[in-house]
Amino acid sequence: MPDRTQYRYLNTLLAKTDYRESDFRDFLSADARVTELEVLEQHGFDGALYIKNSQEKRPRWAQLVDSIVGREVDQLSNKSSSAVLLVRVDGTVLAFTFGYGRFLLNIGCFEQDFGLKTALNTLNHQSLRSVDLHTLEDQPIQKKSQATRGSEASVFGVDIFRDVLRAVTGSPRAGVAYKNISGGDAVYSFGLEMLVEELPQIAADLLSYYEMEHYKDSFGWVDNIRRVKDSASISALDESLLDAVKGRDASIVVTLPEIIEWDSVLGFSFTRSKRELSPTIDTAKYLENVDPDSVSIDSIRRDRLYITDIHDNEFGHSIYNCIYFELDSGDIKNVIFGGNWYEIDKSFMSGIDATLALIDLSDIVFPGVEIWEEDEKNKIETEGDYNQRVAGHLGCHLLDKRLVKCSKTTSPIELCDLLTDEKQLIHVKHRKGGSAGLSHLFAQGSVSAEVMLGDRAFRKEARKVLRRVDPIARDLVPIDGLKSADFEIVFLILGDANASVKENLPFFSKVNLTRVYENLSQRGFTVKIAGAETLARDGA
Template sequence: MAKSYRRLNLFMAKPLEDGQTFSNLLTDAPVDTYSMADILGIDGILYVKQSAAKRPSWGSLLDEVTGHDVTDLENRSSSAVLLLRVDGDIFAFTFGYGRYLIEQSLFVQDFGLRTALNTLDDKSLRSVDLHTLEDQPVQKKSQAARDSEVSIFGIDILRDVLRAVTGVPKRGVSLMQISGGDALFSFGVEMDATDFPAIARQIKGYYINDEYKTSFAWVDNVRKVKDAVSIDALNAQLVHAVSTRNPELMVTLPEIGSWDKILGFSFTRNKDVVRPVINSADYIATISDLTRITIEGLKRDRLFVHDVDGNITEHPVYRCIYFEIVNGDKTKIIFDGRWYEVDGTFISRIVKTLDLIQISTLTFPAVEVWDEGGKSKIESEGDYNTRAATAHGYFLLDKKLVKTDRTTSPIELCDLLTPAKQLVHVKHRKGGSAGLSHLFAQGGVAAEIMLGDKAFRKKTRMVLRGVSPTASDLVPLDTFKSTDYEIVFLILGEGSATLKQNLPFFSKVNLSKAYENLTQRGFRVSIAGAPTTPRLTP
């Protein structure tokens, strides 16, 4: 047979349990089964999804626009998977949408990425996909115009998890244009039909070596939790978080989506209710008895992704959950159905930086709490800022916005400004890590713009003059010195003594980053807490 260039996608299955066959590796989608040609001598089966033509969802809109039925609007997606047994291992070559025919939890989860890192030239990368371990999951894809070194992609090796990479193979690797991410390894090769077993055997050899540690050792800074006992214990805590409606639990797409084509999302037991955004509360609302939720249930339940062409893809909810668990100096995070442990070096660096941040010497009132109509209430940030300004003679700048061409919208200089040039930024602790990270980012952005933008300082002086005739002098127009200012992050709902150690993990990360950035520019930085106190009734 003549060899020709092919682009192939390959997965490697975990060992089958006793009595299981190839079909146990598939989802429940209806398939047609084809045996292998006897002449090839291949131990395998081809599965092809039974599919019917569908009219795209936007067809009815075109009917309405034209006033009659528009014909020849049909979509048909093709899906196939070739399962082979080679030297006792089982491999899946997928074609079209074939990756959605296999139950991916039954395949080796780091097969694609590790194989790619073992075979790629680290100086000839084309693109990287990253998941940044932040208070909110951020997925990023960076693509270079030409073959580039890994340093070009701006990877933060202490926070970024490498999820996929594409590039040119290193010398001696007989493949072309390699991509790998999680369980999927994709590559180009000159081949014919008889070569499938040899290709699978060759790539298994690439997977099992450790050559990646020469150039990509940093990928182990965030490690996967592999011990079954540890995973079971973490899963038990995850089930508890779902059953108690923990607000820190998020449901998100486990891979970068084509948002220009996504119509919306739905969940098992409510598949026809399509919403434009993913909300964990929508999923939890579909569960009638939260006391009976299990990990198996999270794996069975699906997040459905509806696109504008009428196609529906799905992901196990377990794979879509993002949640962090902090236990002492250990931080575990689940994302894309896998648990990660943050490297101790990273945590040690954060702790050392936090130790440098002083507790503010300013005086702040406690935050008032009370019961109203049988519900617990807590003082709003706006009311608190007004009361603190009045009680201590601070200038109230909450919601006093200043326009600047360096941000997409006007910003606050701070919430409270003291006569001693202390800029106080205020946020509730109850808002969780996302709100606190916004607080630290807000303080950093405002200080940097004030330092480097004379036009911003001019507008700020006008705003300050409207607050008090003497306040504008606190921000000079031409002789601004960062060393004259202190940035104070005030967190409502907890006292200063326990504040730093009780911050959510990624809030600690962002506070340490803000501290390093601001102090490098000459600003002083401190933090303060305001505990709660019962409101006195008149």
């Protein structure tokens, strides 16, 4: 049957260069049940077509329908059709999938950024209709946003410091003949009018688009942080992590993957040392109990970090999901966080460090955080107890848990934990909370400062709270004429030395701190950071 030009919508993947010489069948998943069909020689390209061997099945809900009418309904059936065409052009292999054909492939054989990068190279950056994002927060969030008309990325609220772009759709830029472009991870999709004989040229064009750097003009920020997804890369990174665990690498940090109520925490323990309850998460204690000869990634996934609360309830997280570890490889830094590996551009990392260097250490000398042993258990001073003690020691106002009504936030908020007569708003958090707790600390300070500056009603309510604490304190926050330059925001991290507090921050906490610093500095606030080391309680 002669082919004629038709509009077709194609889904395409690009094989990695390591598989240039592989047989076509090697690109399929091990469990793919397919029939191979030869490509007609007249088309003039080297390729193979694989069709899934499918069979009709009654849908799961068919039995319910049968019950409703009292007999088996013959017309009900499900049948999915899937196919994949593999084409080799100048030694490079591309896959064109049809139906659910992508599930026939061994995805590890294909470039994981081909779909997204090619889309960004071929899209008009002002024509975006939808974006899929993975936001690196205390609890990582996945979200999809759609616009009623073509728009720039800024319309979708993209945060270039924390958002990983996963997929995008839009219209082509000038000079690109495709229609309805979309790309995410390994798959690039587009429509065009074509003949079968044009597939080799289409493949060559796709390869050319993928190799372009055009996307850097409008989407350069996507290279800042990328989630590693292909199994081969993850396996290699996991092996490096395993070597670090076996070598008890001091840079490994075990932290919590979520926020908890710290005042209710009694202590932490690990799978092989459950009786040894510690007031903080002691990574060394986990590593010391690992047998280098038998440890594996699977055993790390099975191992647990246990949290025991003051009511003796116990909760556990997989150690693999709790590990924070940074791995340098040439110009790329890889980070494992929350059970996922991320690839971070070196220049982006350098920019974060440069901004971090601008943040000064606080001039306030904070007392250490007390630790002691009680009933054969190690304990550490709670944030509440520390704040109360330091308020008396430094002669500042205690505002911990003193909530101020605010119409611009979902619930009442704290102005700060401690307030000095010099208008220093001090926000306090234990380092034992890891990246999640620290990011929460920085966000808390940012929201408080922004609302105080911009909301007169909030300042009025804050003055009521301050008056109840100390009548003199009320005038520290004027109801009118507030000047941000008069205020200093201090982030105090308990359990870390003042001199090394910035250096010891996890990467994503550095990102959040620098973002908050830039935001508040632009509003005129002074922003500083401080640490308070642990010290043994007198007589303990």
